[in-house]
Amino acid sequence: MKNKYSLFSLVKNAFSYHENWEKAWKDPEPKKEYDAIIVGGGGHGLATAYYLAKKHDMKNIAVVEKGWIGGGNTGRNTTIIRSNYLWDASAGLYDHALKIWEGLSQELNYNVMFSQRGVMNLAHNLQDVRDLKRRTHANRLNGIDAVYLNTQQVKKFCPIINTSPDIRYPVLGGTLQRRAGTARHDAVAWGYARGADEMGVDIIQNCEVKGIKRNADSVEGIETTKGFIKTKKIGVVAAGHSSVIANMVDLKLPLESKPLQALVSEPVKPIIDTVVMSNAVHAYVSQSDKGELVIGAGTDDYVSYSQKGSHDIVEGTLNAILELYPIFSRMKMLRQWGGIVDICPDASPIISKTSIKGLYFNCGWGTGGFKATPGSGDLFAHTIANDEPHKLNAAFNINRFVSGDLVDEHGAAAVAH
Amino acid sequence: MFIINCPYCGEREQSEFKAGGEAHIVRPKQPTELSDDQWAEYLFMRKNIKGIQFERWVHTHGCRKWFNVIRDTSNDMIKAVYKMGEKPPTK
Numbered sequence: 396m397k398n399k400y401s402l403f404s405l406v407k408n409a410f411s412y413h414e415n416w417e418k419a420w421k422d423p424e425p426k427k428e429y430d431a432i433i434v435g436g437g438g439h440g441l442a443t444a445y446y447l448a449k450k451h452d453m454k455n456i457a458v459v460e461k462g463w464i465g466g467g468n469t470g471r472n473t474t475i476i477r478s479n480y481l482w483d484a485s486a487g488l489y490d491h492a493l494k495i496w497e498g499l500s501q502e503l504n505y506n507v508m509f510s511q512r513g514v515m516n517l518a519h520n521l522q523d524v525r526d527l528k529r530r531t532h533a534n535r536l537n538g539i540d541a542v543y544l545n546t547q548q549v550k551k552f553c554p555i556i557n558t559s560p561d562i563r564y565p566v567l568g569g570t571l572q573r574r575a576g577t578a579r580h581d582a583v584a585w586g587y588a589r590g591a592d593e594m595g596v597d598i599i600q601n602c603e604v605k606g607i608k609r610n611a612d613s614v615e616g617i618e619t620t621k622g623f624i625k626t627k628k629i630g631v632v633a634a635g636h637s638s639v640i641a642n643m644v645d646l647k648l649p650l651e652s653k654p655l656q657a658l659v660s661e662p663v664k665p666i667i668d669t670v671v672m673s674n675a676v677h678a679y680v681s682q683s684d685k686g687e688l689v690i691g692a693g694t695d696d697y698v699s700y701s702q703k704g705s706h707d708i709v710e711g712t713l714n715a716i717l718e719l720y721p722i723f724s725r726m727k728m729l730r731q732w733g734g735i736v737d738i739c740p741d742a743s744p745i746i747s748k749t750s751i752k753g754l755y756f757n758c759g760w761g762t763g764g765f766k767a768t769p770g771s772g773d774l775f776a777h778t779i780a781n782d783e784p785h786k787l788n789a790a791f792n793i794n795r796f797v798s799g800d801l802v803d804e805h806g807a808a809a810v811a812h
Numbered sequence: 813m814f815i816i817n818c819p820y821c822g823e824r825e826q827s828e829f830k831a832g833g834e835a836h837i838v839r840p841k842q843p844t845e846l847s848d849d850q851w852a853e854y855l856f857m858r859k860n861i862k863g864i865q866f867e868r869w870v871h872t873h874g875c876r877k878w879f880n881v882i883r884d885t886s887n888d889m890i891k892a893v894y895k896m897g898e899k900p901p902t903k
Contacts (some may be wrong), residue, residue, distance in 0.1 A: 424859040428825065551837070606818060636860070636862070637860050638858070638860035638861075642859065647853065647857035647858070647859070648857065648858075648860070649852075649856035649857055649858065650858065650860050651858055651860055652860055652862075652885075696830060696831045697826075697831035697869075698831070698833070698834075698860060698861075698865060698867070698885050699885050699888055700862045700885050700886045701885070701886065701887055701888050704813075705813040705826060706813050709813070733845070737860075740856050744868075782869075796852045796855075796856040796857075797848045797849055797851075797852040798848065799848075
């Protein structure tokens with residue numbers, strides 16, 4: 396049993412200069428065999444392991460991660476959480492996640508710094524206005540909080556936005572989801588890792604999957620850089636590298652992996668206390684607790700695993716940011732980076748069984764997977780444990796690309812996620 | 813960000829081009845005779861290779877012609893460029 400984090404433990408550890416905190420998770424070598432193995436130690440993978448152990452009593456499981464936990468897209472995203480999606484299937488999925496977020500710090504005994512500061516999505520032309528109003532109604536019918544704001548209300552909610560009618564893309568209105576917000580992305584990975592480790596899950600870092608051993612119709616284990624590990628169930632949560640794993644068993648997925656960039660500015664005093672996204676000009680911005688502006692750019696349009704993006708994408712995003720927020724014109728950008736995101740043709744994820752028994756994929760989150768981390772882990776754990784999907788992720792199976800029953804969130808979502 | 817050697821215009825900035833995805837996916841001659849699985853395979857499934865990939869590009873802000881590129885997707889190094897209809901270079 397791990398020591399609980401509390402004010403008392405903080406004071407107690409202060410007396411020993413914070414040098415005696417116990418490790419949040421062990422760093423074990425792999426056993427010969429597990430009941431299930433999760434490939435990928437990001438937020439989604441660790442959450443999957445956590446819920447497998449907690450809700451499905453599967454304790455003899457492992458998470459294998461080729462780098463270090465949370466070192467991939469979990470640590471590279473812009474930490475936006477919202478659930479204002481258009482379609483019923485997506486609304487169910489993302490709001491399930493948002494409801495878990497609301498109690499996650501308490502559940503994990505780990506402060507994930509979930510901050511419901513609201514997410515505002517801007518409309519810049521009449522079609523945007525119609526789309527966002529439609530989405531607001533759809534959200535409300537699904538029990539998701541949403542309000543439509545006119546230009547003056549947008550200005551009141553976020554005074555630094557330039558609402559002048561003569562800018563290139565004037566702000567005609569916007570939607571606001573007040574329950575939406577941000578969280579500390581690293582803490583989510585660390586909190587789930589600590590929680591899973593406590594229940595006996597082995598978190599194996601620096602362990603890259605090199606192959607999947609299978610017989611005619613089911614899986615037998617994984618070949619890794621730390622040797623062969625036997626298992627009957629493999630849950631792949633490899634984000635941008637999902638196709639790399641799928642190609643090991645000649646399974647084709649409808650994915651393309653592309654670089655997605657983000658950047659942060661120098662830290663400044665509090666200036667923007669919400670998250671503002673704009674689909675039309677493709678710019679979104681929030682401010683971290685350290686004071687940095689966190690800015691998300693778009694994806695490059697070519698397949699790449701290089702974890703760097705094109706300069707012109709960043710330039711386009713900053714053009715939009717400066718027009719919407721002239722006050723930022725002298726800000727200096729500190730860091731810029733890329734992550735590799737796996738994008739489905741319908742911009743919705745896959746949380747699904749495959750044609751191979753014991754092989755499960757959780758992928759295709761594209762540019763917006765962080766917000767779904769707890770829900771994704773919960774539903775994927777359910778799918779692995781019961782060998783059938785939960786009703787909330789039934790629509791997100793691989794077969795939708797055969798049946799044509801797509802969950803098309805491309806233009807319908809609030810922004811390119 | 814990288815330079816692409818358009819077979820018609822020469823070396824240009826990548827931002828002048830648009831990527832057209834995986835190359836050499838042949839459109840089925842009789843789509844109506846395909847099963848749903850085969851149609852899904854043609855329409856949606858991609859190799860999405862990490863490493864050497866054959867792909868199509870179009871010089872949108874130049875000659876507007878389509879052509880093929882062989883590129884290493886792990887580091888964006890271009891190995892070869894060849895015109896539509898041509899066989900990919902063997903080396």
